[in-house]
Amino acid sequence: MSTAEHKHGAVRETPDRYGAFPRLTPEQIEDLSAHGERRRTTRGEVLYREGEPFREFLAILSGTAEILQDHGGPEERTVAVLGPGRFLGELGLLEDEAAFDTAVVREAGEILAVPVERQRALVGRDPVLGDLILRAYLGRRYLLIGLGAGFRILGSCYSPDTVRLREFAARNRLPHRWVDLEKDKEAEALLRRFSIRPEETPVVIWKGERVLRNPSNAELARFIGLPAPSPEAGRCDVMVVGAGPAGLAAAVYGASDGLTTVTVDAVATGGQAATSSRIENYLGFPSGISGGELIERAVLQAHKFGARLMVPAEVCGLTPQDDEYVVTFTDGSRTRAGAVVLASGVRYRRLEVPGIHRLEGISVYYAATVHEASLCQADPVAVVGGGNSAGQAALFLAHHAPRVHLLVRGGDLTADMSRYLVDQVERHPNIEVLLHTEVRGVFGEVKLESLIVEDNASSERRELRAAALFVFIGARPRTEWLRSVLALDEKGFVLTGADAQAAADATRWDSLGRGPLLLETTLPGVFAAGDVRSGSVKRVASAAGEGAMAIRLVHEHREKTGNLVRTAGPEESRPVAGQSVSRRSTTP
Template sequence: MTAAPACAVETPDLCGAYPRLDEQQITELSRHGERRSVSPGDILHREGEQTREFIVILRGKVAVVEGDGAKQRTIAVHGPGRFLGELGLLIGQAGFVTAVVREPGEVLAVPADEVRTLVAGDPALGDLILRSYLTRRTLLIGLDAGFRIIGSRYSPDARRLREFAARNRIPHRWIDLEEDEAADALLRELRISPHDTPVVIWHGDQVLRNPTTAELAKAIGLLVPASSDAVCDVVVLGAGPAGLAASVYAASDGLTTVVLDAVATGGQAGTSSRIENYLGFPPGISGAELAERAVIQASKFGARLTIPAEASRLEPCEGHYGIIVEGECAVKAHAVIIATGARYRKLDVPHLEKFEGSGVYYAATPFELRMCRRSPVVVVGGGNSAAQAALYLNRNASSVRMLVRGSDVHASMSRYLADEIDRTPGIEIMYHTEVCELLGDRTLRAVRAQNTRTGELLEIQTSALFVFIGAEPHTEWLKGTLPLDNRGFVVTGQGTSPWGTLLPLETGYLGVFAAGDVRSGSVKRVASAVGEGAMAVRLVHERFTTTGSQ
């Protein structure tokens, strides 16, 4: 698709992505910005660069385009009353599209920092902008906008880059060396050998050759760890529901707050296609959207989110704690909230690693949904996560089989999900069934399963196996530092430490708390994780009154 010509037709509003501001809202914004005349060809913001201004079109038309030259395509055309930008403007990412003036006119430019403040103080305007930006991000992901990842589906590094982009809901396009006919021509054009893949093509012709996750994050504007001698009030480790809730409440209370996560915001909840029993969202909400909203809230109050940044050690210092990332002390804080959550448990079958990412998956997001088009899918597990995945994947799959070890799912699955599974055509539950072997060469071809009652062996044709069989805590890095139970979860609020009586949620160190799924005895639900994150912040204040740290 080529760039829009002059006098281009304005794009209709799509699912609330392109609303118009009313006169009162424009008047309010005008107090914080400046009006500018614009001419055809003027660039208002550019792909690959951080968007620093919120632009409202007063007169004329502006096209939002992706790519350069003959490969440029038009995403949308906006007229008076419309505003530009997308989610990156609110959270500090680089832009994934370019805005170019098509018809002369006038725009209102408001500094991004001013807009973030206005969004926080004006619920109506904030909700309009937030809903629009969330929808635009979804549209960009669906259009395969953003950077391109070129590589082999069998490459662990290509899988790492794809999963990072998908989990963080970063618009990108995957170009498969095995399937995409244009891949070879593109590599020749860039003078790159297939043996040198994966590569990331970003911002026109910028080539990142097998970048680390941190290098890719830096290129697209995500914050990376930066050592500092300054001691913040609170460091939150993990950006799942518990960690994000803690960061929102800590930052809104005026505490200097730093949040670190190894992979992406949202945690396990971020991989859920739809959470339908979370208070306040009767239609349901995807885990990714819930996380995006929380990130914006935390950023609005001043929390600094850094991804990817995996803590490897906790070091008590005199009066504070140091968090070690990649061998260096990345953050120093008076209080620590550990919310690193849990990771999905893996099947105990031979050669599992061989198929991970090329047939075996631990999440059901739009990234995985594309791989299941008109194909049979197998889901292992009988809990809520397995049910949500089955219902979501059933949209694209030709059939979905759920393999469950027990004889009933009602003990491990919410009633509303069990009822929906029962009335959904295309989903079959196979009880007393376990996976015993994975079949295939370089990709998964079939699953061999066994009925544990009859001993019967079944071969189920599938190229996509989704595993939801519980989780293990992400606490390997804490062994020998904090007390853990026999399953590896962090023990909190029990007994005393050498420095005094422990508060609820407090670990073996004063001022170090655990919240959410990582905590021993926690209720594995999003709502309870959010509650514990908020409670941990209140306890931080209580601890500060005894230590005088703040």
């Protein structure tokens, strides 16, 4: 569907209904002119092309440009037509990714071209211009996702690799479309066109010509032009494992403090926060902010200060060596780090119901983003969980589905959900809250059709119609690889501070004359922040705060002072009058 209107051969400029295509003010264009050059354009000229990196930020001074999806292909369609004062580009321009659309001159005129690197610097320095461009690019990204633009994933709904690729694309907020090998009419034509055997699927197809057969996540990332990670980078001051709010905060503060900072994540930037449709209690955003927008802002901020972000790059080993650490990746590469911040977060727990695993990724989901919501617009859906994540998902889905059943195991919605969310959930006409309710069975061959739910107070069971199930029932830490490396609690969360002190090997700390710092683990110089840390508050704001604090503690470790948590030295005994006491404390 085109957002532009064709009439007698003319194309009307696209109205900016969603904030994706704002106009620059004359003053902003004048400021940009000092950093770029003016160029004449000709009709039909390609200004940038899908699948290729952006080289310039382009503002239209006169004439028009048409934004096209699948340019030159059988499914070419117009996304927008932009005139004077509008600017071109997409989120990839700011994050060093390839373009997901093509811009073609519709009516000859003049453009202002600013080199990408200069534009990124300007966005960081000018908050008004930066906010305008970032919001527009985020709006365009979600518009492309909604249109099903970008690459296609062709595979069976029963294939674990298909589910993996779809999750990777969705978590990285990449425009794409899934073609179901089992029931999509387009699938057979694509198999014939590209000479693909069914057993070779899933495949990724882009630009109508490039095919990748059952790629790994890293291969897909390289295929579509994401910046290639290079863990084999010698040494860094700080290695941050995990790119959720805690990891990104550590990246921002580490890099801004002048430390060479590398942040890696096995799947995507953002962690669980990026899957939240709306965060309304984050300081400084009174009207709320989507998890995706908050994370994109954090990523740009980290880039601004020079932090390196590598996705996907999965860590599998951590080995002490000469007062530093060797970090090993699953591809066999290694990096040395002076300090390590563990911010790998948690993953949602799976719902253990007979037959549910075959529906995961098809109509059973563990996140509620634009991608999942677009598949649930005509039928009722169910959300399982009683915490904030479940409440946010229910509210978001209520804007897309005609009915949302919120299934809560306990008898009180306020037990685990913030009051502001409870009020909104209870007031929303499209949400039905079912307390004392648990899922006992699922029905549906190809996709979910209904649930068997049980009232755990009366043991009464009934069938509930639902075309999709969203599960938010708690989480478990991503710490399997750390079990033999440092101390964890009984649930697998990382022990820090005073808790780590009790579990630490005293001989390891003798040369430092101190015990673990506030967020330090049983390994000196290895810190934990955010949801992965034992005893942490599972909130976005607290995770970001811990990420920032971890960098302050990295400095203390590097200076070998460690004044937040001390171990009494042999020369220290009972204090005398007027003498301060050095003691174990978790309070700075």
